[in-house]
Amino acid sequence: MNILIIEDEPLTARELSDMITEIDPNFRVLATLVSIEQSLTWFNQNNQPDLIFSDIQLADGLSFDIFRKLDLHCPIIFCTAFDEYILSAFDTNTVSYLLKPISKFQLEQALNKFKNMQKAFTKLPTASDFSSMYDQLRRRYKSTLLVNQRERIVPVRVKDIAYFWLDNNIVQICTLSHQKYFLVTSMEELETMVDPSLFYRANRQFLINRNAVSDVERFFSRKLAIKMTVESPEVVMVSKPKAVEFLHWLEGIVKLN
Known part of the structure; x- marks a missing residue:
């Protein structure tokens, strides 16, 4: 052959x-x-x-x-x-x-x-x-992301990422060990790269790791406020229409597209 x-x-x-x-x-x-x-x-x-x-x-x-x-x-x-x-x-x-x-x-x-x-x-x-x-x-999700840090290229394990945060069209990464990086991509692209059983798009600005969720509080107008195990730049909110879906995801009931 x-x-x-x-x-x-x-x-x-x-x-x-x-x-x-x-x-x-x-x-x-x-x-x-x-x-x-x-x-x-x-x-x-x-x-x-x-x-x-x-x-x-x-x-x-x-x-x-x-x-x-x-x-x-x-x-x-x-x-x-x-x-x-x-x-x-x-x-x-x-x-x-x-x-x-x-x-x-x-x-x-x-x-x-x-x-x-x-x-x-x-x-x-x-x-x-x-x-x-x-x-x-299409079911193969990334296990590692490569991020640029000055002259270095740093591999970051996806499971170690606490959340992705969109700030003025720039995606920031915060890991479970409080390390922070910048990523040149969009949140929409990120959603296709990571396992939806592990990450959830809480709102326009946050894509969060299940393992970084400490607890959830009911908020005004039936919204949900998510407390993270690592500090976030602002409170992670889930809207009323997404609240049930989010809680199902948190339980491990995930609907894959």
Whole structure:
């Protein structure tokens, strides 16, 4: 079984190649390509492999440009650190979409899926297959957020975040250990990134962690005032229309969209 790797980080490519051959010695890595230009040249000079492992962000652009320019029939497993390309990936012959860092277990699952699809299909996966894959992928919530702190990039575990606070269109993070960071994103985007069983959008300004809720007080006009285990810049309020939904969430009764 011939495999092609498109990855511009040499260490990542080497680790991926080693894991592939450890999982199944019958897999043979034909080449490791580092750019769009090099990939286009390689495909013009070689037969298509049985399977492609491809990063998305390459030094000279997105790998999608390779697959748009060539008439490829081989399946692709994308390996990337970014989840915002999931929908674009389904415009190609996608078998799986793996988020870095990739474990051997995840890789083995993807390869097993490829083998099963190879047995079942004599043509490319159908739209319903892609739809099913997307439904599974959309349930993957982030476990870590990367925040900029001066010249440093700091990984912050999502479960350690007490709340996100929107202040003048800037999102601030406060952790359970009282550390504070800024995040370049919107509250709407954050809601799609974090597990709704753990985080609740209390109001326009606050997205709060269940584990940071100390207690709840009934307020004027049947609103709810949430007391947090860490200090918040203002009282976290839940409106009357959302009060029942919030209390259900606090009990662990969560309706996932």
